[in-house]
Amino acid sequence: MQEIELTKVLIGGVSQNQAYFESDMTELAELVKANKMTVVGDIRQNLERSVAATYFGSGKLLDIRQLAEENDAHTLVVNDELSPSQIRNLEQELKMTLLDRTGLILAIFANRAQSREAKAQVQIARLQYELPRLRVGEQANLMQQGGGPGFANRGSGETKLEMSQRTIKNKISQLRHELKTLEVAQQTKRAQRERAEIPTVALVGYTNAGKSTTMNGLLRLFNADTTKTVFEKDMLFATLDTSVREILLPDNKKFLLSDTVGFINKLPTQLVKAFRSTLAEAANADLLIQVIDFSDPNYEEMIKVTEKTLHAMGIDDVPMIYAYNKADRKPDTEFPVETSDHDLVYAATDSASLQLLTQMITKELFADLTKVTFSIPFAAGKWVDYLNERTNVLKQDYTADGTQITAEVGPEDRQRLADYITTV
Numbered sequence: 001m002q003e004i005e006l007t008k009v010l011i012g013g014v015s016q017n018q019a020y021f022e023s024d025m026t027e028l029a030e031l032v033k034a035n036k037m038t039v040v041g042d043i044r045q046n047l048e049r050s051v052a053a054t055y056f057g058s059g060k061l062l063d064i065r066q067l068a069e070e071n072d073a074h075t076l077v078v079n080d081e082l083s084p085s086q087i088r089n090l091e092q093e094l095k096m097t098l099l100d101r102t103g104l105i106l107a108i109f110a111n112r113a114q115s116r117e118a119k120a121q122v123q124i125a126r127l128q129y130e131l132p133r134l135r136v137g138e139q140a141n142l143m144q145q146g147g148g149p150g151f152a153n154r155g156s157g158e159t160k161l162e163m164s165q166r167t168i169k170n171k172i173s174q175l176r177h178e179l180k181t182l183e184v185a186q187q188t189k190r191a192q193r194e195r196a197e198i199p200t201v202a203l204v205g206y207t208n209a210g211k212s213t214t215m216n217g218l219l220r221l222f223n224a225d226t227t228k229t230v231f232e233k234d235m236l237f238a239t240l241d242t243s244v245r246e247i248l249l250p251d252n253k254k255f256l257l258s259d260t261v262g263f264i265n266k267l268p269t270q271l272v273k274a275f276r277s278t279l280a281e282a283a284n285a286d287l288l289i290q291v292i293d294f295s296d297p298n299y300e301e302m303i304k305v306t307e308k309t310l311h312a313m314g315i316d317d318v319p320m321i322y323a324y325n326k327a328d329r330k331p332d333t334e335f336p337v338e339t340s341d342h343d344l345v346y347a348a349t350d351s352a353s354l355q356l357l358t359q360m361i362t363k364e365l366f367a368d369l370t371k372v373t374f375s376i377p378f379a380a381g382k383w384v385d386y387l388n389e390r391t392n393v394l395k396q397d398y399t400a401d402g403t404q405i406t407a408e409v410g411p412e413d414r415q416r417l418a419d420y421i422t423t424v
């Protein structure tokens with residue numbers, strides 16, 4: 001019963017005349033929705049600086065109380081990360097449950113995490129967030145009971161009311177250890193792929209920009225097996241796990257494409273750290289595609305947030321294509337258009353757009369391919385299979401001595417098959 005009531009929330013924020021306050025609040029409402037709660041009221045206050053003890057000024061607290069009663073709301077979600085004492089004071093004054101932006105994002109991640117790795121990462125982040133907020137007594141931390149507004153009952157499991165700081169710290173190191181083991185397995189997989197020399201591309205960007213839709217579009221265009229598509233939805237943080245898929249192009253070139261977790265303004269620092277290993281796919285990629293929701297008036301700020309987050313993750317030196325998506329929603333915008341070598345305007349739902357994106361990816365990944373003719377004796381026939389499987393074969397003739405084969409190959413293959421080269 002209580003849980004149903006807790007899903008009705010008020011959202012609130014203190015504006016210090018920030019340029020992006022309005023869109024921040026809209027985003028907060030979206031986050032609330034993504035956490036399966038309903039916004040029934042909205043409170044804003046213009047202050048030079050938020051109040052140290054209670055975030056809002058005292059007059060505003062009365063307004064909030066009234067609005068909460070009128071709308072039967074028992075939870076207040078605020079747009080900033082509050083200090084533990086601010087949360088405590090507000091809960092006491094308002095007789096409401098308080099959830100700050102960080103707590104809300106952590107809650108979404110906790111409810112949405114699927115894989116063991118994502119679950120462990122999110123749980124570490126949550127425990128780090130809770131550590132300074134541990135409380136004893138009757139108002140004790142709702143989140144730990146699993147029945148709070150933030151976290152659904154399933155998931156993290158650490159439900160004891162009085163979990164001591166030490167227990168939490170132990171739990172964190174245990175989870176870190178578990179994560180290490182999982183990471184080793186991932187690294188092995190990555191190393192295998194690297195040995196196979198298949199170039200890798202990672203889709204990165206702000207949450208809801210269209211990364212998963214782009215991935216699925218490319219899969220539908222080039223892969224017969226459409227069971228490999230990933231989850232896409234108009235919801236913040238639809239994707240929490242990295243998925244890697246092979247894209248095989250008609251000319252036999254192939255690359256691996258990964259879909260990754262989206263970023264958001266004020267992404268909790270605990271999560272940035274937690275997701276570093278998930279984003280290892282992006283860090284090790286040969287090329288990043290930054291997907292941008294071009295139809296969002298705030299897209300430039302979203303690019304900044306993405307770049308800042310990538311930088312915080314130590315991902316700085318990977319070449320990037322800026323893919324301005326959802327052009328179909330932007331009036332008077334022509335698409336698909338390659339605006340420069342590293343920029344395109346497109347729609348992930350449009351196949352001509354996906355073809356253009358593929359061309360740009362191909363140009364970047366396979367720039368060092370050259371046309372080479374090999375003469376391969378029958379005894380070395382396995383190399384004929386090798387070339388047919390792995391490269392774009394342009395011509396193939398069978399002669400008395402063996403196979404004459406012309407293919408587009410990279411420097412490694414040229415070296416590997418150097419003995420058989422006839423013309424370059």
Ligand SMILES: Nc1nc2c(ncn2[C@@H]2O[C@H](COP(=O)(O)OP(=O)(O)OP(=O)(O)O)[C@@H](O)[C@H]2O)c(=O)[nH]1
Nearest residue numbers: 208209210211212213233234237238239262347348
């Ligand atoms: N009109 C239009 N909608 C799009 C386009 N690309 C994506 N969308 C929609 O945008 C929403 C978000 O798409 P996703 O692909 O799930 O976004 P994402 O970047 O993977 O988001 P997260 O996983 O949350 O980080 C979905 O409702 C898509 O249908 C596009 O080119 N045009």
Ligand SMILES: [Mg+2]
Nearest residue numbers: 211212238239
């Ligand atoms: Mg996604």
